[in-house]
Amino acid sequence: MQIKTITKGNILIAQPVLNDHTFNRSVVLITDHNELGSVGFILNKPINHSVNTFVSELESDFSVYEGGPVETQNLYYLHKRPDLILNSEPISKGLYWSGEYEDVKNAINNGLIDESEIRFYLGYSGWGENQLQSEIEDNAWIAVEDDVDIFQDWDNNLWKLQMKKLGGEHLIWLNTPADPSMN
Secondary structure (H helix, E strand, O other): OEEOOOOOOOEEEEOOOOOOOOOOOOEEEEEEEEOOEEEEEEOOOEEEEEHHHHOOOOOOOOEEEEOOOEEEEEEEEEEOOOOOOOOOEEEEOOEEEOOOHHHHHHHHHOOOOOOOOEEEEEEEEEEEOOHHHHHHHOOOEEEEOOOOOOOOOOOHHHHHHHHHHHOHHHHHHOOOOOOHHHO
């Protein structure tokens, strides 16, 4: 269901007219939203590197996803194990972000957490005060309340699935190329 007012836990679906390489056909989970701005992570863009490529002390080949264009030198994580990762920030429905890095390292290296419970992102998506609301009003994004399992192996199929759920005029975009000039 489309919404006009953003809260954390909402999903953003990039409109096909959003001509931005980073956000083209992106689905973004909003992890924080307040009067100062918004933070989220792109859910459907794996970068084909494992987490131990970036942090050698993590004994894991868990996938890493492009989180967004902000602070791309930093690694972030979403998870569903606040019992193992202290000081986690709740997002919605058993989903958390951040928390103590040492807890993450210990949980991974001791086999206490698996890839279906944590997801890593390089960088994040961020918007300043009123910026995201303005982009939604300009039809760059469709905001929805949805239960997306962020721990599935999503790629652009997630974007297509979300467009299909929206139905109507959005169905025309399902079979068009990401770059319409290639049509």
